[in-house]
Amino acid sequence: xxxxxxxxxxxxxxxxxxxxxxxxxxxxxxxxxxxxxxxxxxxxxxxxxxxxxxxxxxxxxxxxxxxxxxxxxxxxxxxxxxxxxxxxxxxxxxx
Numbered sequence: 001x002x003x004x005x006x007x008x009x010x011x012x013x014x015x016x017x018x019x020x021x022x023x024x025x026x027x028x029x030x031x032x033x034x035x036x037x038x039x040x041x042x043x044x045x046x047x048x049x050x051x052x053x054x055x056x057x058x059x060x061x062x063x064x065x066x067x068x069x070x071x072x073x074x075x076x077x078x079x080x081x082x083x084x085x086x087x088x089x090x091x092x093x094x095x
Contacts, residue, residue, distance in 0.1 A: 029076040031067050033057075033086060040086070042066045044076065060089035 029044040036056075040063035043054030053070065057063040064086050067078050 029074060030079055031070050031076050031082075032079045033063050033067070033082050042070070044070075044074075045079070059093060060086045061093070064090060 029047060031042065032045045033040050033042045035041075039056040039058060040060055041054055041056050042063050043052050053074075055066050057066055064083070067083065067086075070076055071078055
């Protein structure tokens, strides 16, 4: 009757095997905003609608807050042009 190998030797064989990463690195998503129907729609550019996490914000200031939330949650990049436009609109709304 053959003797079974120890568990530790079986684990060493599986740990030593080289692993290859087959998934492509995730590209950072771009956060943009668009003015539609008297609201600011903040969403990811280039993402399918079913996977997108968009939101309709009433003011430009709340749209900027939502952009920062998405950046913190998903590690996305904020579009600089859109962000500057939102800053201008937020200053205009407060005046």
